[in-house]
Amino acid sequence: MGETRDVVVTGVGVVAPIGLTVQEYWTAVLSGRNGIRPLRRFDPGRLPSPLAGEVEGFVARDHLPARLLPQTDLMTQYALYAADRAIAESGFEPGSPLDVGVITASASGGFGFGQRELQHLWHDGPDHVSAFMSFAWFYAVNTGQISIRHDLRGPVGVMVTEQAGGLDAIAHARRKVAAGARMMVTGGMDSSLCPYGLAAQVRSRRLSPVTDPAAAYLPFDRGARGHVPGEGGAILTLEDAAAARARGARGYGRIAGHGASFDPPPGSGRPPA
Structure with a gap:
């Protein structure tokens, strides 16, 4: 109720195993380039498979102030870099933070x-x-560091909903714009490709044991054997469509709506949500 404003994406920043810019990423997607390859950050010999979706070519000191490096995890460095690019691309001048x-x-x-x-x-x-x-390990730190770096003092929040987290964050940011915020910076970012970070994933027994990068992750195939750990994400800027048009901003697309549900446990006999 009351969400009558169109909300559009005006800026995008991406960090992924197949690209560190939107152009690199999209070109790789269209060409079918695979981002799964042998993990090089540490010796993966004790893992079920040596493969991961590892970001390559990112050097934090090339993109961020030196003072931020000792106080941030790689995950947050990715998020700050992507937020910088998204905000810069949007061309938005905050005015009141x-x-x-x-x-x-x-x-x-x-x-x-x-x-x-x-x-x-x-x-x-x-x-x-x-x-x-x-605080550097905390899942809320990306929101905090982005808001501090860009002096953004409007609505803030953090979503921890596993694979759906990025979509849920965008949905909540859309609601804030629809309710009157001039712009929201939103998205998801993760990086846990270290022995400590992968320990829980190994214990879940859901990691793919396949060592062929082309066949390791086949989520919708009969031959699926599990998932491959990865890192990265994307940060977007959302704005009211009319306001974005008025200032000549590019619109990637409209966030038309969002829905979320939980399917019942397998074997329960209950229909999907």
Whole structure:
């Protein structure tokens, strides 16, 4: 009720195994390029498979201020980079920071940062643990760091809904624009390709054991054997369509609506939601 404003996407930032810009990413998608390959960040010898969707070519110091690097996990560095690109592409001038907000999603938080500091605690003692451990691992940190970096003080939020997180974040951001926010920065970002981050995935016994990158992840195929861990995501800027047109902003598309449900447990005999 009351959501009568059209909401459009005016900026996109992407970090993915197949590209670090929208153009790179979309060209790779159209060509059918596979982003699954042998993991190189650490020795994957104890994993069911050595494969992952690992981002390559991203150097945080090339895109972010040096002061941010020791206080952020790789996940947050990805999110800040993607948000910078999305906001820059949108061409939006915030004016009052109170009517521009941030809603993001993360399923796992900053596992790489957490693993490193826990290793420092175990090996060297508490005096060697970073003060930034108090928040750098937290799944809400992307929203906080983006809002601080761009001085955005409007509606903020965090979604933790696993694979649906990015879509849920966009849905909530759309509602904020429909309710009067001038712009929302939204999307999802994850990076947990470290031994600590993959421990839970290994325990789930749902990782694909297939070692052929072309056949490891086949989610809709009879030969599906599980999923392949990956990292990355996208950050978007959402605006009221009329306001975006008035200032000559590019519109990627309209967010027409959103729905969410839970299917019943397998074998329950109940129909899908």
